[in-house]
Amino acid sequence: MFRDLNPILHSQLRLAVMSLLVSVREADFTFLKDKTNATAGNLSVQIQKLKDAGYIDVSKQFKDNYPQTTCKITTAGIKAFDEYVRNLRTYLAK
Amino acid sequence: MEEQPQLSERESLDLIAKMIQKARGSFHENGTSAILWGSVVAIAGLINFAEEYWHFYIGFDIWLIVLAALIPQIFISVKERRIRQAVPHDASFMNAIWLVYGISIFALLFYFNVVPGAADRSFKEAGNELLIKNTATGVVQHFTPYVFSHFSLLLILYAIPTLAIGIALKFRPMLIGGVLCYIFFVASCFTATVWDILLNALAGVFNWLIPGLILRSRYYKGRNC
Numbered sequence: 001m002f003r004d005l006n007p008i009l010h011s012q013l014r015l016a017v018m019s020l021l022v023s024v025r026e027a028d029f030t031f032l033k034d035k036t037n038a039t040a041g042n043l044s045v046q047i048q049k050l051k052d053a054g055y056i057d058v059s060k061q062f063k064d065n066y067p068q069t070t071c072k073i074t075t076a077g078i079k080a081f082d083e084y085v086r087n088l089r090t091y092l093a094k
Numbered sequence: 095m096e097e098q099p100q101l102s103e104r105e106s107l108d109l110i111a112k113m114i115q116k117a118r119g120s121f122h123e124n125g126t127s128a129i130l131w132g133s134v135v136a137i138a139g140l141i142n143f144a145e146e147y148w149h150f151y152i153g154f155d156i157w158l159i160v161l162a163a164l165i166p167q168i169f170i171s172v173k174e175r176r177i178r179q180a181v182p183h184d185a186s187f188m189n190a191i192w193l194v195y196g197i198s199i200f201a202l203l204f205y206f207n208v209v210p211g212a213a214d215r216s217f218k219e220a221g222n223e224l225l226i227k228n229t230a231t232g233v234v235q236h237f238t239p240y241v242f243s244h245f246s247l248l249l250i251l252y253a254i255p256t257l258a259i260g261i262a263l264k265f266r267p268m269l270i271g272g273v274l275c276y277i278f279f280v281a282s283c284f285t286a287t288v289w290d291i292l293l294n295a296l297a298g299v300f301n302w303l304i305p306g307l308i309l310r311s312r313y314y315k316g317r318n319c
Contacts (some may be wrong), residue, residue, distance in 0.1 A: 005103075012101055012109065024180045027117075031179035035116045049180035064176065085110065091103040 005045060005091075009084045013038050013046045018081050021056060021073040029069035055080055062066045121182045122316040125309030126170050132303025134163040135252075139295025146288040188259065195255040202251060206244050213239045245290035249279040249297055256301045267308050271301035 009015050016036045021027060033043055047069075050056045055077030059070050073081070101109065141156045217224055217239075226237035241247070257272025259265065278293040285293070 005106075010101065010106065015101070015106060015109055016113050019110045020117045020180075023114045023117035023183075025183050025185060027180035027222070034179075035120070037115065085107075088103050088107055092107065 005087055006080055006084045008049065008055065009080060010012070011046075013042060014050055014057060015084075017043070017050060017071070018055065018073065018077065019091050021071055022078065022081055026072040029071070044087065053080075096267055102150060117180070119316070121152060121311040123309045124174075124313040125306035127167060128302040128306025128309060130163055130166060130170065130306075132298050132301065132306050135298025135301075136295050139291055139298055143288060143292040143295060145146055146291060182261070187262070191255050193256060195251070198254075199248070199251055206241050210238060210240045243282060243287065243290060244289065245294050246271075246279055246282040248294060249275050249282055249290075252294075252297050252301050253279070256305075260305075265305065267305035268301075271297075271305055274300045 011019060013036060016038075017032055020032055020035055029040075029043070029047075032038075033040060033046075036043065038046075045057065047058060053076075055074060057072045057074055059072075061068055063071070075080050100102050138156045138159050141152065145151055145156070214224070223236050224237040224239060227234045253272045253275035256268045256275065260267070260269030260272050275297050278297050282290040
């Protein structure tokens with residue numbers, strides 16, 4: 001029995017961001033941009049989508065007079081990611 | 095806005111693995127703090143050993159440089175926090191273990207300085223006095239108690255954070271350093287204080303300085319890759 005893959009996560013950049021965030025306690029926007037090689041605009045949009053889904057928390061503050069965006073995966077995000085990986089495995093096991 | 099390409103199941107799994115690996119590969123401890131504390135303990139230990147062994151005094155308690163090292167440590171911590179782009183999951187555990195170690199070491203130093211005086215006072219209050227007799231001259235004089243072999247206790251404390259982190263992070267140089275501290279502790283129970291001081295200096299080298307230098311070399315290798 002194959003389950004539908006979560007459409008929020010089944011997209012290249014959003015999945016990359018979630019995979020990075022699941023591996024750390026929290027990460028700056030710059031860190032995510034460097035690791036994913038995404039453009040700032042595209043990354044912002046995908047981060048917003050993950051935030052709207054309740055999968056990540058985004059906090060904005062100033063650090064050394066520069067704006068700093070920090071992202072952190074939520075419990076709902078960890079649950080969704082875990083379920084997504086389990087569903088992926090059922091596809092690959094066929 | 096750019097369309098997000100759809101991935102095959104295999105591509106998704108590969109992407110997840112690649113990103114997790116990238117995230118993990120980003121955390122290379124540069125070893126600055128370990129090098130700082132290893133050097134400070136080693137220098138203080140070696141100078142103190144030289145003072146005791148060759149009977150001279152440099153004019154101040156060399157172990158005070160441990161207190162002075164707190165200043166560069168604060169700068170290092172602030173700088174590392176400023177340039178850090180992501181916080182690993184084990185950051186809280188590492189910070190907690192070093193904080194507890196720092197508090198414990200200063201509590202132990204406090205104990206070494208306060209307890210002898212307190213013991214002396216309590217003897218006096220009970221109407222007693224500790225006396226010591228020189229068996230060669232027969233001279234009996236007042237004896238102020240002190241903590242015997244206190245460098246041995248420091249060796250046990252040095253081992254705790256290093257061994258715990260060495261085991262948790264599977265970092266062999268710290269694991270070896272921690273185990274060596276326990277070996278030095280056992281040895282120090284049978285040696286004179288002057289050699290205990292030397293063992294403290296060696297503990298600084300094996301516990302922090304060498305692991306710190308290894309971390310630093312890995313950090314630069316990781317940056318160059």
